[in-house]
Amino acid sequence: MSEEKAVSSQIRWGYAVNNWKPGFMGFARREEHERAFKVTSACGFEAIELNAGSGRWDPLGRPENIDINYGSAKGFLRQLNDWGIESIASTFYDPGQMSFEDLHHGLLPTRRDDHALIQRTAAIHAQFLGEVGATCLVVRPFPSYWKEGGLNAERMQIAAECWNRVAESSAALKIQTVLHVDALSALRSVAELETFLGLTSHHVGLALDTAELAIAGFDTLDLYRRFHDRVRHFHFKNALAIDSLQEFKLANAERALMQAGGARGVPRWFGELEHPDGVVNFPALMAALRERNYSGWVIVESDKGPPPAAAAVMSNGWYVQHVLSRI
Amino acid sequence: MTLSGTAPNLRWAYMDHWRVESPQGPLSQYTSLQNFDVFVKQIAAVGFEAIETFDFHLPLIRELCGSLEGCREFLQERGVERVLSLFHAVMYDERKSAPHVRETHDQLFNYAKYIMSSSAGLGVENFIVMPAGLYYDVEPVTDEKIKACADIWSRIGKMTADFGVKTCCHHEFFCGIRSLDEIRKFYEWSDPKYVHFYCDTAQHVIAGVDPVALYIELHDRCGGFHFKDTHHVDRSEDYRRRPDAEIMAPTTPRWFWEMGTAEGLVDFPALMRAMKQYNYRGWVGVEHDKADVGAGNYPESTAIAGWYIKNVLRRIYA
Numbered sequence A: 001m002s003e004e005k006a007v008s009s010q011i012r013w014g015y016a017v018n019n020w021k022p023g024f025m026g027f028a029r030r031e032e033h034e035r036a037f038k039v040t041s042a043c044g045f046e047a048i049e050l051n052a053g054s055g056r057w058d059p060l061g062r063p064e065n066i067d068i069n070y071g072s073a074k075g076f077l078r079q080l081n082d083w084g085i086e087s088i089a090s091t092f093y094d095p096g097q098m099s100f101e102d103l104h105h106g107l108l109p110t111r112r113d114d115h116a117l118i119q120r121t122a123a124i125h126a127q128f129l130g131e132v133g134a135t136c137l138v139v140r141p142f143p144s145y146w147k148e149g150g151l152n153a154e155r156m157q158i159a160a161e162c163w164n165r166v167a168e169s170s171a172a173l174k175i176q177t178v179l180h181v182d183a184l185s186a187l188r189s190v191a192e193l194e195t196f197l198g199l200t201s202h203h204v205g206l207a208l209d210t211a212e213l214a215i216a217g218f219d220t221l222d223l224y225r226r227f228h229d230r231v232r233h234f235h236f237k238n239a240l241a242i243d244s245l246q247e248f249k250l251a252n253a254e255r256a257l258m259q260a261g262g263a264r265g266v267p268r269w270f271g272e273l274e275h276p277d278g279v280v281n282f283p284a285l286m287a288a289l290r291e292r293n294y295s296g297w298v299i300v301e302s303d304k305g306p307p308p309a310a311a312a313v314m315s316n317g318w319y320v321q322h323v324l325s326r327i
Numbered sequence B: 001m002t003l004s005g006t007a008p009n010l011r012w013a014y015m016d017h018w019r020v021e022s023p024q025g026p027l028s029q030y031t032s033l034q035n036f037d038v039f040v041k042q043i044a045a046v047g048f049e050a051i052e053t054f055d056f057h058l059p060l061i062r063e064l065c066g067s068l069e070g071c072r073e074f075l076q077e078r079g080v081e082r083v084l085s086l087f088h089a090v091m092y093d094e095r096k097s098a099p100h101v102r103e104t105h106d107q108l109f110n111y112a113k114y115i116m117s118s119s120a121g122l123g124v125e126n127f128i129v130m131p132a133g134l135y136y137d138v139e140p141v142t143d144e145k146i147k148a149c150a151d152i153w154s155r156i157g158k159m160t161a162d163f164g165v166k167t168c169c170h171h172e173f174f175c176g177i178r179s180l181d182e183i184r185k186f187y188e189w190s191d192p193k194y195v196h197f198y199c200d201t202a203q204h205v206i207a208g209v210d211p212v213a214l215y216i217e218l219h220d221r222c223g224g225f226h227f228k229d230t231h232h233v234d235r236s237e238d239y240r241r242r243p244d245a246e247i248m249a250p251t252t253p254r255w256f257w258e259m260g261t262a263e264g265l266v267d268f269p270a271l272m273r274a275m276k277q278y279n280y281r282g283w284v285g286v287e288h289d290k291a292d293v294g295a296g297n298y299p300e301s302t303a304i305a306g307w308y309i310k311n312v313l314r315r316i317y318a
Helices: A030-042 A063-070 A074-082 A112-131 A153-171 A190-199 A210-215 A220-230 A282-291 A308-324 B033-045 B055-065 B067-077 B102-117 B141-164 B181-188 B201-207 B212-219 B268-277 B296-311
Strands: A009-016 A047-051 A086-092 A136-139 A176-180 A204-209 A231-236 A294-300 B009-013 B021-022 B026-027 B052-053 B082-087 B128-129 B168-171 B195-200 B222-227 B282-289
Touching: A009 A086, A009 A308, A030 A308, A030 B296, A047 A210, A063 A074, A063 A112, A074 A112, A086 A112, A086 A294, A112 A136, A112 A153, A112 B181, A136 A153, A136 A204, A136 B268, A153 A176, A153 A190, A153 A204, A190 A220, A204 A210, A204 A220, A210 A220, A210 A231, A210 B052, A220 A231, A220 A282, A294 A308, A294 B128, A308 B033, A308 B296, B009 B082, B033 B055, B033 B067, B033 B296, B052 B055, B052 B168, B052 B282, B055 B067, B055 B082, B067 B082, B082 B282, B102 B128, B102 B141, B128 B141, B128 B195, B128 B222, B141 B181, B168 B222, B181 B212, B195 B201, B195 B212, B201 B212, B201 B222, B212 B222, B212 B268, B268 B296, B282 B296
Parallel strands: A009 A047, A009 A294, A047 A086, A086 A136, A136 A176, A176 A204, A204 A231, A231 A294, B009 B052, B009 B282, B052 B082, B082 B128, B128 B168, B168 B195, B195 B222, B222 B282
Antiparallel strands: B021 B026
């Protein structure tokens, strides 16, 4: 067994749990968790990123579900340690997802009436993250474009108020709040991002997701160079296609575009880091991270990938060990 | 190298039965250079440094990479050092190729020699064989039949040694030499210089033989291992069931499992302690034979085995 370890002194590598497709009727059993996290560990990743969810069939989706299934937050962490995972890096929270617990079908950060519940839910996750020594609460800052159209000054201001409050209370728990702009987001331009960052406090950081941004037409390398002092988290995954038809505007684009593939029937939007059809230049981005002395987590993702789920983790593990860690 | 800078006692190889699901059904990694690339990187990612494969893959490998030397280079660029072993795939047939039938020995010898002469360049160290035919073809298993097997593998072992390759005998649970008594006689009557024991942990457990005790008894003949697990001992003579015991036994749809499952019957820690005690140094193969039966898949089983090596076995002996 090689002694090589996919870790450098400043950049730490984790893997997102969404690879295993948690949610209704999937990835619910403890033995599935055990095998998934052993695979993750065997491939050289030291941490995981959780995905905020809902309902008893998503046992890792909410801290109270983790308590029921693993006894407590620390009990879960101890179990992860036994399976070879050293830490929990972060949780991804999208307020637009429905909640069985809070009886809603999605909240909007751009609507003040929703703020109290968003903040309460974020606080639940931040509390958990603080207990396990994690770093980041990764949030979806805006709803999908199709829901309300593009951003305007008012909606930006309202969303900034929401995330400033979340970030302030999370910071008290030593958890950073980082904004994760995705392919369907109402935020569509660098100028909007710059404006929005200007409206948010220094507690609010950025999480750059290479594939989501590429699909939306952003250049992640350029964004990192421009906003590196606010970038505190990365999601590394490849994009296999660009939304060149601007189908983020489609109603229910989460399903119509990202799952069903849109007018072109794109079979897969996301791919492994070294996928031959991938458009993301990871060596160049990695060189930029080194150049700017980035210190923090890089979470590799392979959500929506084909089965078997382990295969993507193995391919990405090789690429991190043999290519990215050597840059 | 270990953290202390010394060479490790053990290195880990992966015995390849690999298939992954595709829209066109199960797909071999030898279908394209791109699929081969993905496979090699995936096993390297979880710590394997060599592969073992069947000798019928030789033409495919040659075609994919242009030459066997080219294949080895391809492997090494991705962190895999060599094709460590070739598993000699012969459908034994009493009419022309059966180790217990002396009249077929020349044919067996010539075919083995052909494999040796056509596999240079990969870095092969082991030629793995099932030393007797299917149990129902060999039974009744007599001393004379075991002696015939011992003779042909001694003869072939001497020939492969001239190519720098060890002939290693791997006792499937449905093989004609499977019980402790049969195995002891076989190694007593075969040439210790040329016939080596390849310890397949699951096969012996299924056959009711303790692989740890067997390794201890034959440690000076041991040429390598296939580490795999099983959840079942054959208690209803599936081993002699026609036409096939391995995938058609009505009692057991899946005989073989990766290391580290709760139901596993092989005592791998005990075997590692024995290997340490007898100072075994060299390669250890990990095999997932038919891991895709039921809902399983090769990548996940292989990564789980990689985890078990790293977190359990290496802490005992590395």
